[in-house]
C-alpha cells in the first residue's frame with residue numbers, strides 16, 4: 001500500500017474565488033495546493049472585459065499569502081454583446097486564458113449570461129481564430145427539461161451544433177456529471193477537454209438526501225445517479241488526456257446554503273487533493289492521479305507543466321465543521337468526516 005504520493009504540482013482548471021473578504025478567506029486554501037487556477041468570472045457584476053479581468057487579477061494577486069507564487073489564469077464572461085475586438089484584446093493580454101459560457105439562468109450569477117448562442121457568432125468566430133478556449137457550463141435552462149437531464153440535452157441541442165458551426169473552436173466541457181458527457185468528450189472530433197470535480201467522483205445524488213436534505217451537497221450540475229458517477233471515475237482514471245482536474249470549488253456562506261432557497265456550490269478547496277486521492281484510490285488508480293491533476297490540463301491550455309512537486313501522506317484528518325469566510329462561516333464539503341490522506345505541501 002502506498003503511504004506517500006509525490007506529484008508534479010497540480011493546477012485547478014475550474015475555480016470560484018469570489019471577491020473582497022470572501023476572496024481573502026478562500027484564496028490561501030487553493031494557493032496551498034495548486035500552482036495555478038482557471039478563475040471563473042461569475043462575479044456580481046460579471047468579469048466581461050479584459051480591463052475588468054486585469055483589475056480582478058490584481059485583487060487576487062494582492063490577496064495571496066506571503067511568499068505565494070500562485071498564478072490566477074483569468075477568464076471572461078461571455079454575453080450576447082461580447083465583441084470580436086474584446087476577444088482580440090483578451091487574446092493579446094497574456095493573462096486571459098479562456099472565455100466562459102453561462103447559458104442565462106443556468107447557475108449562480110448567470111443572469112447576464114448568453115440568451116442565444118446565435119448572438120455570439122462574432123465572438124465565437126474571433127475565439128476560433130485566436131485559439132482562445134471556450135469553457136462551457138453545459139446545461140440547458142428550459143424549465144420543461146428535467147433538472148437531471150439538462151446536461152444530456154445540452155450536448156444534443158447546443159454543444160454538437162456549436163461545434164459543427166465552429167469546428168476549430170477549442171472547448172472545455174466544464175464539471176461534467178454524466179456518462180453522456182464522458183462518452184461525448186471521449187469520442188468527439190476536434191479539440192475538446194472536460195473538467196471533473198472531486199465531488200462528482202465521490203458522490204451520487206443520494207448524498208443530497210441522506211436522512212434529510214443536505215444543502216452542502218447541492219451544486220450545479222446536480223449530482224447524478226451511481227452509473228454516471230462510475231462513468232466519471234472511469235473517464236478520470238482512464239489516462240485519456242481530455243479529462244483533467246477542475247474542482248469547481250464554489251464557496252457560499254453557511255446561511256446562504258442552509259436556507260429555504262439554498263445556493264448551489266460545494267466548497268472543496270480546503271481538501272481538494274485529498275478528495276481526488278480518495279476517489280482515485282478507490283478505483284485502484286492512484287498511478288493515474290498525477291497526469292489528471294498536473295499534466296493534462298496544462299497541455300490542453302498550452303501552458304508549461306509546473307516545476308516542483310507536492311506530497312500527500314496517508315494520515316487521518318478531520319474536515320473542519322466550518323471555516324472563516326470574511327465575517328461569515330463557510331462549511332466545507334463533508335464537514336466532520338475523516339479523510340485518509342493529508343496534503344503536506
Ligand SMILES: NC(=O)N[C@@H](CC(=O)O)C(=O)O
Pocket residue numbers: 016042107108137218219220221248250251264265266
Ligand atoms: N457549481 C455550482 O454549483 N456553483 C457555481 C457556479 C457553477 O460553476 O455553475 C458557483 O459559482 O457557485
Ligand SMILES: [Zn+2]
Pocket residue numbers: 107137174175220221
Ligand atoms: Zn457551472
Ligand SMILES: [Zn+2]
Pocket residue numbers: 014015016040248250
Ligand atoms: Zn463552477
